[in-house]
Amino acid sequence: MKIRMQVNGAARELETEPMRRLLDVLREDCGLTGTKEGCGEGECGACTVLIDGKPVNSCLVPVGQVHEAELLTVEGLSDGELLTDVQRALVEHGGAQCGICTPGIAVTAESLIRREKNLDHARIRELLAGNLCRCTGYQRVVEAVAEAAAKRGGAGDE
Ligand code: FES
C-alpha cells in the first residue's frame, strides 16, 4: 500500500505493508529512532506520537491507518538539536533518568500544554497516566511539565 503522511511537517510517501506497526515504520523506514519501544503492547506510552494532534501509542497503530494523517514525533518538537522547554525542564528536575519513557512523555506533555490552559499537578498526573516511568516516581516529571506549562502561561502550580 502506498502511504502518504506528513511527519514533523514534511511530506512522506512510502510503499509498505499496511499492517506494519507505525512504531516500526517510523524507526526503520523514516529513521526517526527517538520514538522508543517499551512494552510493545499499548501499556507504557514510550512509543507515543501525535496523530492529528492526539497522543497515540504507535506500537498499536497499523501504518495503513495513518494514510493522509499528520504526525509529530519527538524529533519534531524542537528546532534541530535544541531541547524544548518541556525537555529542558525534565532534565533540570531529574524527570529523565534512563530515558526510555522520556520521548513519549515529552510528546504527550507537549500535546496537553497546547490543548489545556489550566494544568495543575492533579490534571497533569491524570493526563500522563498512560506514560509509565520506572525510574523517577513521577513527582519530578509532573513538576517539570507544570513548570514548562506555567512558563507558557498555561498552568498553575499545585
Ligand atoms: S511500546 Fe507502545 S505502549 Fe509500550
Ligand code: FES
Ligand atoms: S526515566 Fe527510565 S523509565 Fe522513565
